Amino acid sequence: MTFNSGAHHRHSTRLHGYDYSQDGAYFVTICTHNHECSLGETVGNKVVLNDSGTVVQAEWLKTAEMRPNVVLDDFAVMPNHVHGIIVIRRGTRRGTMHRAPTNERFGQPTSDTIPSIIRGFKSAVTNRINEIRQSPGVPVWQRNYYEHVIRDEDDLNRIREYIEFNPLRWAEDEENPNRIKL
Numbered sequence: 362m363t364f365n366s367g368a369h370h371r372h373s374t375r376l377h378g379y380d381y382s383q384d385g386a387y388f389v390t391i392c393t394h395n396h397e398c399s400l401g402e403t404v405g406n407k408v409v410l411n412d413s414g415t416v417v418q419a420e421w422l423k424t425a426e427m428r429p430n431v432v433l434d435d436f437a438v439m440p441n442h443v444h445g446i447i448v449i450r451r452g453t454r455r456g457t458m459h460r461a462p463t464n465e466r467f468g469q470p471t472s473d474t475i476p477s478i479i480r481g482f483k484s485a486v487t488n489r490i491n492e493i494r495q496s497p498g499v500p501v502w503q504r505n506y507y508e509h510v511i512r513d514e515d516d517l518n519r520i521r522e523y524i525e526f527n528p529l530r531w532a533e534d535e536e537n538p539n540r541i542k543l
């Protein structure tokens with residue numbers, strides 16, 4: 362197969378020039394490799410996590426423990442993806458003002474930006490899952506992720522509702538390989 366730059370070029374979903382380290386709320390979706398339902402299954406209207414899904418949930422919660430300027434809002438681990446709201450709050454840390462890092466550039470990562478938070482999360486999950494299943498180097502996640510800058514309270518509430526009811530809509534979800542097509 363020959364390379365076609367139009368068909369094979371990956372376009373960033375990020376807002377051009379936006380500083381993802383600044384204060385704000387961000388909605389992210391991270392999908393498993395090949396959209397495999399490797400994190401659990403739905404039983405009725407609930408997601409029942411398997412060992413891998415439990416690792417994902419634990420590592421997601423660790424994110425806020427490891428980063429004092431990060432607050433986690435609603436999140437859901439689905440059979441083949443994760444939805445979550447990450448809030449970055451700068452300001453006073455350990456008694457001194459904390460200066461926000463500059464915008465991340467390729468090859469020059471900065472800490473506590475949305476890209477670095479997601480990269481760290483995905484790496485930690487991959488390492489733990491591959492250790493459990495004794496499969497070093499096997500991918501767990503799709504490349505990249507989706508993110509949305511939450512602009513106001515209405516947007517935040519709409520996304521919270523989407524996350525809360527995501528398990529109820531799993532049967533029709535585009536991410537569900539066995540979905541019911543209406």
